[in-house]
Amino acid sequence: MSALVSLESIQDAAERIRGYALRTPLMVSPWEGLSLKPESLQPVGSFKIRGATTAITRLAPEARQRGIVAMSSGNHAQAVAYVARSLGIAAHIFIPDNAPARKIEATRALGAVVEVVPPEEQYSRPEEFARETGKTLIPPFENLDVISGQGTIGVEIAADDPGISTILVPVAGGGLIAGIAAAAAALLPNARVIGVEPELAADAAESLHTGALRAWAAQETARTIADGLRTASLGEMAWPHVKAYVHDILTVTEDEIEDATRRLAVEARLLAEPSGAVTTAAYLHRRRELPAGRAVAVVSGGNIDPAFLSGLVADAEKVPRNTPAGACP
């Protein structure tokens, strides 16, 4: 089966997320021709709230009452916990025990029951728990409701800049790009949707270029600083969307990701986590590979480690600037 999300489903999601997710604007960037879609400004700091809200609000009343389950140490877990709290739904979140204590505390403070598990049980344990308890598992990307929720970004871009040529989207499990590309195929037929991955976690680029779904080993993808993009492969539900709707997937180097993260902060005054900065990196460093015309970079999240940010912007003076927009004393 290769079901694709419909425009109707994405438009329904756009109604559902109102009041939960922020309707992010398109920001003018300091770089000619590029605008930014700052999902870093969402509650809990990433686009994940769109998919989580869509999936959770589509649950039947009985399912809501039984509660929900999610696993992740990252942005998805916090988005699920945040939405569940807003709706008064019990959330049980599994987090691998190698996650930073701070993330565990953060998810707990959002009102979720957090269960810390060994990394090797992080996928089996939640599924087992959901079966045993009748609670509904809300997966980070292997779910068409989640994909349609992420697609609301495409609806907003189409409304704000109908003449856009290129949409740059970070790629991990593929839920984000699947939804956006499905929306763009319907609403922006002349735009190209281009994924961006770290060179060190380029499984989706390899999949798209070979035509077969590839996975990379965890020890390979673990090398990138873009920790949100270390997923082994595209999800099986995202993959048909990527094949049908995505025009290309580019890769960027670690230096380019760092440079873009720094320049977003210093020149565009936008805090992005490295995973959210890969699209700006592609625009700044791969521009000759992009179509002519205006582009938008989806800045998917802003949960950057303060110590990393501190080191990064301390070097700002060394960076050559092509525009003055980040002019600070």
Added chain:
Amino acid sequence: MSALVSLESIQDAAERIRGYALRTPLMVSPWEGLSLKPESLQPVGSFKIRGATTAITRLAPEARQRGIVAMSSGNHAQAVAYVARSLGIAAHIFIPDNAPARKIEATRALGAVVEVVPPEEQYSRPEEFARETGKTLIPPFENLDVISGQGTIGVEIAADDPGISTILVPVAGGGLIAGIAAAAAALLPNARVIGVEPELAADAAESLHTGALRAWAAQETARTIADGLRTASLGEMAWPHVKAYVHDILTVTEDEIEDATRRLAVEARLLAEPSGAVTTAAYLHRRRELPAGRAVAVVSGGNIDPAFLSGLVADAEKVPRNTPAGACP
């Protein structure tokens, strides 16, 4: 004469700024009951683009052709240069020679002719130059067009949260709070508009509390890190608006300003310059002095010095958190 800007003028400004200024959303903050109006996301990083666009687009064609003049080393100069470039108008900007080289370069790179002058001539020289050349001076706050442009923030807040109780606004020359308070008086009659100043530059608080316009000496106001709020006094055009429409002006300490700047970055993922963070500082540290109900903090600008930001967020681990929203690895 104590002319006050009308709602009609502010609504006209709201039409004029479309396509130049960003229609900023109200962000949910990590602090219960507070939302943020992130003017830091504007092109060139501050609300100043609203007033500059309004004043410049209201010029007659002949005046546009003769060109415009502004003075400032800060956000207003860059906003004027940016808007002038967008409209194809020649801009001549005077900057005091004690301004950082970086700011001079930034304004020049926006296409303006920059003239560096001794600080003692920074006000007289531009006025003289404007008289001699027939160019129009666009002042940072002593201008009703500029005030009505800043007031568009009030129109947007009224549209996005008509039930808001409190609007917190940074105060320097008073153009920003004058415009917002005039809009709120018409559109949000139940909301309180409360100004915020550094304790070390509390001339406006003193003026409002004594009922007479007071000025503070430059060597006094120079002590605050909120460099955008070092203006000696409210402007004479802002003052009647403040008397008529502003409910109170609170002050915050330097430590509170630093703490709020850090927490905006680390917990709310928003880069604010210290002048833009005073309103969040008031919410976090003066909450008992605020009315009950929801508040919005106007985060007026994001042009923070990278070295200062680096030092600030390096200390993030030491700061106690009241919510987990800034959860980073």
